Amino acid sequence: MFTKFCFATLMLGGTAMAAQIPSSPVTFNKDVLPILQKNCQGCHRPGQIAPMSLLSYKEARPWAKAMKTAVATRKMPPWFADPQYGHFTNDRSLKQSDIDTIVKWVDGGALEGNAKDAPAPIEWPPEGWVIRPDIIVQGPTFEVPAHPKNDVVEWMWVTIPTGFTKDTWVTAIQIRPEHTAVTHHMCIAFKPHTPDAKYFEPLWAPKERDDEGAAIPTAGPTFGGRTNFLAGSNGLEDCYLPGMIADDYSIHRAAKLIPTGWDMMINLHYTPNGKGVTDHVQVGFTLAKEPPERRYVSLLTSATQDPSRFRIPPNESNWQSPPAEATFNVDAELVFMMPHMHVRGKDMTYTLEYPDGRKQVILNVPHYDFNWQLGYDTSIKVPKGTKLHVDAHYDNSPNNKFNPNPNRTVYYGEMTWEEMMSGFFGVVVDRNVNPNKIISSRNPVGSGG
Numbered sequence: 001m002f003t004k005f006c007f008a009t010l011m012l013g014g015t016a017m018a019a020q021i022p023s024s025p026v027t028f029n030k031d032v033l034p035i036l037q038k039n040c041q042g043c044h045r046p047g048q049i050a051p052m053s054l055l056s057y058k059e060a061r062p063w064a065k066a067m068k069t070a071v072a073t074r075k076m077p078p079w080f081a082d083p084q085y086g087h088f089t090n091d092r093s094l095k096q097s098d099i100d101t102i103v104k105w106v107d108g109g110a111l112e113g114n115a116k117d118a119p120a121p122i123e124w125p126p127e128g129w130v131i132r133p134d135i136i137v138q139g140p141t142f143e144v145p146a147h148p149k150n151d152v153v154e155w156m157w158v159t160i161p162t163g164f165t166k167d168t169w170v171t172a173i174q175i176r177p178e179h180t181a182v183t184h185h186m187c188i189a190f191k192p193h194t195p196d197a198k199y200f201e202p203l204w205a206p207k208e209r210d211d212e213g214a215a216i217p218t219a220g221p222t223f224g225g226r227t228n229f230l231a232g233s234n235g236l237e238d239c240y241l242p243g244m245i246a247d248d249y250s251i252h253r254a255a256k257l258i259p260t261g262w263d264m265m266i267n268l269h270y271t272p273n274g275k276g277v278t279d280h281v282q283v284g285f286t287l288a289k290e291p292p293e294r295r296y297v298s299l300l301t302s303a304t305q306d307p308s309r310f311r312i313p314p315n316e317s318n319w320q321s322p323p324a325e326a327t328f329n330v331d332a333e334l335v336f337m338m339p340h341m342h343v344r345g346k347d348m349t350y351t352l353e354y355p356d357g358r359k360q361v362i363l364n365v366p367h368y369d370f371n372w373q374l375g376y377d378t379s380i381k382v383p384k385g386t387k388l389h390v391d392a393h394y395d396n397s398p399n400n401k402f403n404p405n406p407n408r409t410v411y412y413g414e415m416t417w418e419e420m421m422s423g424f425f426g427v428v429v430d431r432n433v434n435p436n437k438i439i440s441s442r443n444p445v446g447s448g449g
Contacts, residue, residue, distance in 0.1 A: 026105040027113025028057045034119050035098045036060065039077050047128025049180055049242060055121070057112045064110040071099045078243060078372040082364040089251075090377040130246040131172040133284030137162055139266050140200050144182050146276035150213035153270045155414050156202040157229045162190070162264045169255040169288035173238040174246035175266070176284065179277045184269040184416060185373075186240040188283060190262045191233035197263055203229070212405065215413045217307035233265065234435045237298055239424075241373035244338065249296040251377070252335045254428045255288040256296050271416060295431040296335075301326040301390060301441045303421035305412040312344065312410040312419060317397035321421045324390040326439040332382045336426030337363045338375040341392060342419050343402040344410060345370055348392040350423060355385040368392075370402065370416075375424075382427070388439075390423035 026032070036044070036054045044054035053059045060067070070076035071094055079093040105111070125132045140158040177183040205228075207215040230236070237256065238247050249255050266281060301324040304310055312319045339348035350363040363376055398406045404417045412419060429438060 025108055025111055025113075026101060027111045027117065028060065028105065029113040029115060030117035031101050031113075032060075032105050033057075035094070035101065037119060037122055039092055039094060039098070041122060041124075042130070043077075045124060048130075049245065061110055061112075064106045068103050068106040071102050074099075078369065078374060080365045080367055080369060080372070080374060081376055082366055085361045085364045086376070086378055088376045088378055090375075129174060129176070129284060131174045131248065131284055131286055133172075133174065134287045135163070135285045137264065137283045137285070139281030139283055140202070140268070141278060141280045142202070142268060142270070144179070144270045144272055144277050144279055146272060146274050148272055150209055150211070151272055152209060152213045152415060153272060154204040154206065156204045156268045158200060158202050158266045158268060159197050159263050160199055160266065161193075162258060162262065164258055164260060164262075166260045168258045168260075168285075169291055170258060170285045171250040171255045171288050171292075172246060172248040172284075172286040173256070174284045175238060175240035176282045177240060177279055178281070179279045180242075182270050182273055182275075182277060182279065183240070184271045185267075186269065186281065187236045187267040188238050189230055189233040189236055189265045189267070190258055191230075191265060192259075193261050193263045199263075202268070212408070212417065213415060214408070214418055215411070215415075217411050229265070229267075235298065236267075236300060241340075243372040243374045247375075250286075252294070252296060252333075252379075252428050253292070254294040254296040255292040257431070269414070292431060294428045295433060295435070297427050297429060297433075297435045297438055299326070299425050299427060299439055301388065301423045301425075301439070303390075303392070303412070307411045310412040310419075310421070312394050312396045314407050314409055315397050317395050317399060318346065319394045319396060321392045321394065324392075324421060324423045324441075326388045326441040328382050328384055328386045328388070328439055330429060330433055330438055331384050332427040332429050332438060334362070334378065334380040334382050334425060335428050336375055336377055336424075338373065338424040339363075339365050339368060339390075339392070340373060340420060340422040340424060341368060341370065341394070342416050343370050343404065344394045344396050344400060344419055346393040346395045346400075348390065348423070350425070351389045351391070352380070352382065353387040353389060355383060388423070388425070390421075392421050394419065 040054050043050040044052060046053055052063055077092040081088055139160055175186045175188060177186055209215055303322045303324045309322050337350055345368040347366050347368055349361060352360045352362055362380060396403060396406055396410055410419050427438060
């Protein structure tokens with residue numbers, strides 16, 4: 001039981017009188033459950049990435065103390081954008097009043113409360129889906145080995161038929177691996193069908209690797225032939241990453257176009273964990289009821305992959321990467337940003353430089369966490385001629401608890417123990433705009449789509 005004190009001081013003969021007013025205890029059903037529904041259950045429910053479910057009191061009660069610690073330290077919900085820069089419509093960070101409520105609930109004995117006080121349960125999509133797909137395309141099945149050579153399973157591209165028989169506008173996409181514990185990421189692209197396309201046959205670019213599984217640096221791009229695999233496509237369209245499970249373009253009053261006669265390519269990146277599994281991938285789509293006025297386009301700009309320039313020295317705690325840059329060739333609305341680095345990533349900043357020379361920091365992630373690949377939804381009008389600058393730093397020192405080996409030089413590469421510097425972003429434009437003409441990027445990596 002918590003007691004709230006209200007003191008009224010009355011100057012009566014030099015004495016003070018205190019009035020004690022009791023308040024209702026903080027309970028799960030009345031006070032905590034609404035917070036969990038709004039901020040936590042998207043991940044904390046069966047079939048999703050979180051390790052425990054928080055749908056009910058019975059499920060949440062054993063984790064009460066851990067919940068208190070997680071919210072009090074702002075470890076949960078994960079959110080890394082500096083509040084000084086930008087405004088994000090999907091900000092999942094808790095208000096201080098919500099944090100205080102959870103803390104008081106735990107300190108007060110984590111009471112369940114009256115079931116009549118509980119809000120109605122959210123009707124989540126079935127079978128672990130985040131979206132409610134109108135169409136589910138069955139993707140490849142892959143045997144992920146327990147202990148491959150050097151613990152490396154190379155990136156693979158698998159082409160599959162979409163089954164779409166006409167131009168199709170989609171309002172949401174979800175890539176759904178069966179075993180998320182061994183899934184680093186999965187991305188999709190679309191390209192015109194060709195007679196030599198081989199469905200469900202994995203393709204990859206072999207690399208010479210050292211004893212630690214790092215690719216031996218070579219001159220030129222080191223991205224495993226990714227641009228070649230994407231030749232003829234509009235670039236990466238969507239990705240699954242920890243923290244980025246599905247994309248809903250309808251919130252931006254837009255959709256994506258999948259032309260008739262195009263195949264879907266799925267990029268698979270598995271990270272074996274000592275337990276062999278058979279993973280099956282599905283891709284779900286929600287369909288637009290009618291052609292939209294606006295088209296959502298996924299874009300990407302990257303730092304150079306040249307090993308003479310992207311070369312993180314051993315034991316360097318604050319190495320600055322060469323920048324990633326892009327110039328807008330059309331007027332656009334910037335609606336999404338997602339920094340991507342690996343385990344040595346430290347921070348990333350997005351800055352717009354407008355045609356009049358004015359600069360604006362639109363996203364600053366000062367404490368990047370590879371375990372949570374978060375996307376940030378926004379709405380910024382970007383005029384033609386604006387430049388996007390993406391800057392990042394890396395911690396290759398022993399102080400980085402995720403660093404597998406601070407004593408080695410680290411290059412741009414595909415594996416978690418190598419590094420990347422990718423600034424993903426999404427824009428909305430008129431539906432007739434060519435997606436490959438929206439930006440010019442200094443170091444293009446299959447962007448556009």
